[in-house]
Amino acid sequence: MENGSTKTGSAAWVEKLIHEFWATSPQNTLNNGTGEKAWGQPLVGFARATHPLFKKYCEDLSPFYWSPEQAFQLAFPAEPVPAAELSVICWVLPQTAETCADQSRETNMPAERWARSRDFGEKFNCALRLQLAASLTAAGYPAVAPERLPAFAYQHSGQFGIASNWSERHTAHIAGLGTFGLSDGLITVRGKAVRIGSVVARIDLPATAAAYSGYQDWCLWFAKGTCGMCIKRCPAEAINEAGHDKDKCLAYIREVSAPYAQRTYGTEATPCGLCQVKIPCEKSCPL
Numbered sequence: 001m002e003n004g005s006t007k008t009g010s011a012a013w014v015e016k017l018i019h020e021f022w023a024t025s026p027q028n029t030l031n032n033g034t035g036e037k038a039w040g041q042p043l044v045g046f047a048r049a050t051h052p053l054f055k056k057y058c059e060d061l062s063p064f065y066w067s068p069e070q071a072f073q074l075a076f077p078a079e080p081v082p083a084a085e086l087s088v089i090c091w092v093l094p095q096t097a098e099t100c101a102d103q104s105r106e107t108n109m110p111a112e113r114w115a116r117s118r119d120f121g122e123k124f125n126c127a128l129r130l131q132l133a134a135s136l137t138a139a140g141y142p143a144v145a146p147e148r149l150p151a152f153a154y155q156h157s158g159q160f161g162i163a164s165n166w167s168e169r170h171t172a173h174i175a176g177l178g179t180f181g182l183s184d185g186l187i188t189v190r191g192k193a194v195r196i197g198s199v200v201a202r203i204d205l206p207a208t209a210a211a212y213s214g215y216q217d218w219c220l221w222f223a224k225g226t227c228g229m230c231i232k233r234c235p236a237e238a239i240n241e242a243g244h245d246k247d248k249c250l251a252y253i254r255e256v257s258a259p260y261a262q263r264t265y266g267t268e269a270t271p272c273g274l275c276q277v278k279i280p281c282e283k284s285c286p287l
Contacts, residue, residue, distance in 0.1 A: 008139055009203060011205050014132075017135050018042055025127065027123060028121075030116040030117060031119075031120040036098065038096075038116070038117045039121055040093070044090070045090045045092075045175035045176045046090070047175040048084075048087060049068035049083040050084055055067065060160070061157050068146075074144070086200055087205040088174070088200050088201075089132065090196065090198045092178070094190040095114070095276075096113075099113040103274065103278075110261055112264075115269070118270065119261075122269060125197050132199050133148075136199070143203070144200055145198070145199050147197070161246040168196040169185075169196055173215060175207070176210035181216070181219040182222070183230040183239045183275045184243070190283070193277055194276075218281070220281070227286075234249075235272075236251070236252030239275060253272045257270075257271060
């Protein structure tokens, strides 16, 4: 029997679903023959679909960015619901200490553990998205993982460059899990060396209280005018004092680091991530 704190439909129950899948799924692996998990313990947050930033993102990236209710309706076209009836569940998967240590020793190409986390670890993240959505739906709370929808795609926006129609990082920011850094990575209390996932569900969950007000509050560069270590860590010179050059970053990943990882490690994803380690915000919020 469930106790009050893990009652079906509660925030604790949802968080337990995520943690149990992280702890028990054989897919949470680097697939390197050691039995190592791909990720450290998840950090979970919640947002109401009525949060004004969801509307702002849709306006900024009109017409292709999805609101939570639009993503939900794509999965349940016969069951349109207002934003007031939807919650957005987000999680952060931190890189392990071993993966970060290996990656911090590299200067131009990703370490093997990092490449494996980007490949096999992200496959686990995709499985977690689908598993959580299925578990919620089976329990009577229809849910969808927007990033797993067939229509999920990247486009080139006029003002912001390449962008997807659902951003895990921006969603996690709304859910109180972190703020953005100079490199555009999300700085969380578990640091910036993370992957992120989310699910939209017809369920009433309390929003996580954010310990910040601005979208760059936890970055030393913007908060105090110091640091800039991610600039030095970027082999593509895609980060500078003005921010992050998405096109230069993407070109390096697709043309240099991903082919290297495939040749060297046999991985199939698109790793780089050197700007996420050997920096003050690697493992925690630096402020």
